[in-house]
Amino acid sequence: MNGKVNRVVLIGTGAVGCSYAYSLINQGVVEELVLIDVNELRAEGEAMDLNHGLPFAPSAMRVWSGTYKDCQPADLVVISAGLAQKPGETRLDLVAKNTVIFKEIVTNVMKSGFDGIFLVATNPVDIMTYVTWKTSGLPKERVIGSGTTLDSARLRYMLGDYFEIDARNIHAYIIGEHGDTELPVWSHTTIGVEKLDTIINRNGSYNTNDLERIFENVRDAAYHIIDRKGATFYGIGMSLVRITRAILQNENSILPVSVYLEGEYGHSDVYIGAPAILNRNGIRQVIEIELTEKEKQQFDHSVEVLRQSMAPSLKIL
Numbered sequence: 001m002n003g004k005v006n007r008v009v010l011i012g013t014g015a016v017g018c019s020y021a022y023s024l025i026n027q028g029v030v031e032e033l034v035l036i037d038v039n040e041l042r043a044e045g046e047a048m049d050l051n052h053g054l055p056f057a058p059s060a061m062r063v064w065s066g067t068y069k070d071c072q073p074a075d076l077v078v079i080s081a082g083l084a085q086k087p088g089e090t091r092l093d094l095v096a097k098n099t100v101i102f103k104e105i106v107t108n109v110m111k112s113g114f115d116g117i118f119l120v121a122t123n124p125v126d127i128m129t130y131v132t133w134k135t136s137g138l139p140k141e142r143v144i145g146s147g148t149t150l151d152s153a154r155l156r157y158m159l160g161d162y163f164e165i166d167a168r169n170i171h172a173y174i175i176g177e178h179g180d181t182e183l184p185v186w187s188h189t190t191i192g193v194e195k196l197d198t199i200i201n202r203n204g205s206y207n208t209n210d211l212e213r214i215f216e217n218v219r220d221a222a223y224h225i226i227d228r229k230g231a232t233f234y235g236i237g238m239s240l241v242r243i244t245r246a247i248l249q250n251e252n253s254i255l256p257v258s259v260y261l262e263g264e265y266g267h268s269d270v271y272i273g274a275p276a277i278l279n280r281n282g283i284r285q286v287i288e289i290e291l292t293e294k295e296k297q298q299f300d301h302s303v304e305v306l307r308q309s310m311a312p313s314l315k316i317l
């Protein structure tokens, strides 16, 4: 340790923000957590409630409800503010309203003199990350979206259940839009040390139809959960903590986050989910996986849908 205190500012203390804050406290990842919300009383109440759990946390921490001035020395600003999907809505339906909210939030953060890393969760996350990058003027390496980290966790969980193997031994990635056009990279999926294909070909009780059904459940998981309980928040809360740890603890971990492409996968000027190496400087490198022809077509389609959906944001920016 270099003695520096890590500060995270969380903007948006709704269901996602508070699930993140709660996981962060329980995993002892940072020393300071500042909560900001347009509903100041809510942020204040959440800080009070979280503080009362600190005697049971794994390490010491300060939590308070603050203002944009608190962003100046922050290492990481996490944004989960804005509108969420209602039943029947897609993530892309939120684009115009959340762009307006983001312009205001990111401008306020930058006015403080902030010079750290942004991590965005608000949907549509790939487009909101682009809006954050454009509005902040920070290098692309320091503006990151949660991307398909949650979707990949869902895939690992469901494959673990299917193969009866610990999800932590499942190495599987969803890439593309965090949304309806995302895709599984089956060609690079491994269960422990074996390729997925090898296991399917050897054992007649597994088959590719089941894999397709598993992927559909991953892709549609948000709809399934929103239909039942109105929102999703625990999975994304823990995903955001995983990304926070990779960054602040300088892990050089590989996670499928939303990254700015500059030629990788044959595309430019778009944020989209792809595996990247994350460390204290943000994105160290976007990893360009060799995709099959089908996967490449699906990825290109995902980029195209994101580009079309960005139009309302580009008008506002």
Ligand SMILES: NC(=O)C1=CN([C@@H]2O[C@H](COP(=O)(O)OP(=O)(O)OC[C@H]3O[C@@H](n4cnc5c(N)ncnc54)[C@H](O)[C@@H]3O)[C@@H](O)[C@H]2O)C=CC1
Pocket (backbone or CB within 6 Å): 011, 012, 013, 014, 015, 016, 017, 036, 037, 038, 039, 042, 080, 081, 082, 083, 084, 085, 094, 101, 104, 105, 120, 121, 122, 123, 124, 125, 146, 147, 150, 178, 231, 232, 233, 236
């Ligand atoms: N990236 C991912 O994988 C996931 C993303 N999400 C997204 O996260 C976002 C938040 O979802 P929830 O927490 O469920 O919503 P929520 O409605 O519970 O919380 C949103 C919070 O943002 C605050 N807010 C609104 N405008 C603001 C502003 N200008 N400044 C500061 N705070 C402001 C609200 O007061 C509220 O507390 C949604 O866009 C949702 O779709 C949700 C789950 C997964």
Ligand SMILES: CC(=O)C(=O)O
Pocket (backbone or CB within 6 Å): 085, 091, 123, 150, 221, 222, 232, 236
């Ligand atoms: C809401 C959302 O984006 C998710 O749960 O994947």
